[in-house]
Amino acid sequence: MLPLLTNAAARRLFLHRHALAEAPTGAAHGQALADLIHRIGFVQVDSINTVARAHHMILFSRRQSYKPTALKALLETDRALFEHWTHDASILPVHLHGHWQHRFDRSAEKMSLNRKRWFPDGDESQLETILRHIADHGPATTSDVGKDEVRSKGGWWEWHPSKTALEWLWRTGQLAISGRDGFQKIYDLTERVIPAHHRAATYDLAAMTDWACGSALDNLGFANATELRAYWNALRPDEVKTWVKAALASGQIIEIEIEGATGKRQRSFARPDVLTAAAHAPEATARLRILSPFDPALRDRDRAEFLFGFYYRIEVFVPEPKRQYGYYVFPVLEGDRLIGRIDCKAFRDDRCLRVKAFWPEAGIKLGAGRLAKLDAELARYAAFTDCDRVEFSDGWQRDTLRPAS
Secondary structure, eight states: OOOEEOHHHHHHHHHHHTTOSSOSOSOOSHHHHHHHHHHHOOEEOOOOOSSSOHHHHHHHTTOTTOOHHHHHHHHHTSOOEEEEESSSEEEEEGGGGGGHHHHHHHHHHHHHTTHHHHOTTOOOHHHHHHHHHHHHHOOBOTTTSOTTOOOOSSSGGGOOHHHHHHHHHHHTTSEEEEEEETTEEEEEEHHHHSOHHHHHOOOOHHHHHHHHHHHHHHHHSSBOHHHHHHHHOOSOHHHHHHHHHHHHHHTSOEEEEEEOTTSOEEEEEEOTTHHHHHHHSOOOOSOEEEOOTTOTTTSSHHHHHHHHOOOOOOOTTSOGGGOSSOSSOEEEEETTEEEEEEEEEEEGGGTEEEEEEEEEOTTOOOOHHHHHHHHHHHHHHHHHTTOOEEEEOTTOBOOOOOOOO
């Protein structure tokens, strides 16, 4: 009979590993901020700025002294972080750069098999041209290159050739993101961005696989093979399977059962001390938090549904008449429960955070105490987004909906 991690214990451990159990207080700059990002693994970057961009919301929900300038300093001045792909564009601790060499090589291999998609006209000379331009003239954005180029027909997102070259060179590790102008990437030679000792770090595939699987398991608390692979999105299924088999045999990991929100159980892998770790994890504070849809704790929608009974799908790309909730709706966490979702937007010109709707989960009531906590969190977000007031639309308190699956 496999050890069982109850749903309450699983939530407690999972939220603790994602820094969502403790109160969102403490330092949020310099080494403290770098340590926080290392703890949660990565911070996904996203351009949508309905309230604040995803990377800023992720950090603000954990440390409400956080300011975007602190992240910019770590990225662009201290070079303690770098930007590249996990499952999507993400900000990562720079000491992981050596492990990314395998990703660079695999990206080059994969893209080479689809050269016609990237370069439909078959002209790849722009790769060398862009490298030489940046070497000679310094960092560049897409606005700095290819100004007179015609966008390709049917090419990669119909980018012009220089934009395609910049992205190719970045994904294969020859260029790095040295900063952003607004939200526009600034590309530079990797050797000018990534400190030399991090560029010099090299790992063979076995070491990289052991790091990727082990760190994913530690950051998640428990995971099946699919979840292990998806965390960094850097390995092939057979590589994860081989690691799991060896780790089980050596006693690095054990197999356990996890109880979901409905009582259903599923098998997962964990460290041998997982039950003790879960028992010692702190109870989640009763604080209410508005989370980014791209929060690391919610990135895996199926896992969130299993653990919390919370079905969530972003509706940005859903035609408006077919949306069940709204364009960009934020999950709301209270303690160790996801209690609803809120549709709100910062109107910075009017210095106003407007709430259009809140939908509670089944069994959740907006009593006086919970309303006070929601008001307090909205006031904090208003201040964070340079708004000086919160306004509520008529009828903003909605009835519970059964999410469309």
